[in-house]
Amino acid sequence: MSNEIIHVWNDMNGRLTNFVNTKVKDPELSKDIVQDVFLKVFTKFDTLKNKEKLVSWIYQITRNEIISHFRKIKFNSTSKEVEAEEFSEEILTSELIHCINPLINSLPEKYKQAIVLADLENVSQKEIANQLNISYSGVKSRVQRGREMLKSAYEECCVISADVYGDVIDYKVKNCSKTCD
Known part of the structure; x- marks a missing residue:
């Protein structure tokens, strides 16, 4: 080994x-x-x-x-139900992922870095504080503000419906000046 x-x-x-x-x-x-x-x-x-x-x-x-x-x-579900559900979920996720990267990249660097580490790489906020050499409360603030900025940017371009767990179940694109390219 x-x-x-x-x-x-x-x-x-x-x-x-x-x-x-x-x-x-x-x-x-x-x-x-x-x-x-x-x-x-x-x-x-x-x-x-x-x-x-x-x-x-x-x-x-x-x-x-x-x-x-x-x-x-x-x-207990039939295989057709499961396949249809997984397929539609994959399409929805891939469409949203296509749009989220430009929105994350548009954030100020310190918020972008906090969001990437906390939400995309699933690094604990205490570990992020150690990596960035800032206080734990500072990391919590950056992550929270970054999420709020990201949510605001998304809401400018999309109407997002989520289930009780916060998972996206549907979205509709608004007319906005930003693009996902």
Whole structure:
């Protein structure tokens, strides 16, 4: 077993658990899924061709484990219902992702950096404070203000409908001067 993979396990365990918990909304289940992920990583490490892509490979395995978990829950649904739901969700997500990057990039640098680390890379705010060498309350403020700025920018261009968990279920584009290109 490579020392690199053990180092990655120690480095990524908390971030992966946070990432999974944002999807499954159950801390204990999140830990179980992350444990399953690293079991697969340890057993399949020899199949990874490009060792430089270890972190992205681990995130892909994590996404697959999350999908697998939700498929188990939807076992009683017919396969056509599940496929149609997953397909429409993928289309909606890809359309919104296409628009969010330019909006994030338009934020002032300190808010952009806080949003990327906290929300896209799932780094804890305490870890961000250490990385950026600022106070924990300063990071909390930056993340909150960045989210508010991002929300305002989105609301200028889109009407977004979300479910009780905050997941986007529909959106409509408004006439605005910004583009997603």
